[in-house]
Amino acid sequence: MKTAPAPQAIHEAELRFIQSSRNVGEGLHRARLAFRSSMAGPSVLLKVAGASGLLCFWLARRGRSRRGYPVTSLWDTAVTSARGLMLALILRYGRTRLGAIFR
Secondary structure, eight states, rough: OOOOHHHHHHHHHHHHHHHHHHHHHHHHHHHHHHHHHTTTTTHHHHHHHHHHHHHHHHHHHHHHTTSOOOOOEEEEHHHHHHHHHHHHHHHHHHHHHHHHHHH
C-alpha cells in the first residue's frame, strides 16, 4: 500500500512546475524577439517584398491570360477565384504583417 506524499513534497513539486512554466514562457518570448530582430533586417524585408511582388505579378498574369477563353467547367471558375482570393489575402495581410515587422 502506498502512502500519500508529504505536504512539503507536494509544495516542492508545485514550485518546480511553476518554475518550469515560467521558463517555457520566457523561452518563447526570447524566441519571438530573436525571430523579429532577424526578420526586421533590410535585406530580409527587401527579399520578402520582392518575392511577394513577383508572386502577385505571376498570379495576376496567369489569371489575365485565361479570360479570353470561355469557361468550360466549374473547376476553371474555382481555380480562378482561388487565385484571386490568394492575391487579395497576400496583399491585405502581407501589408499589415510587414508593418508589424518594422515595429
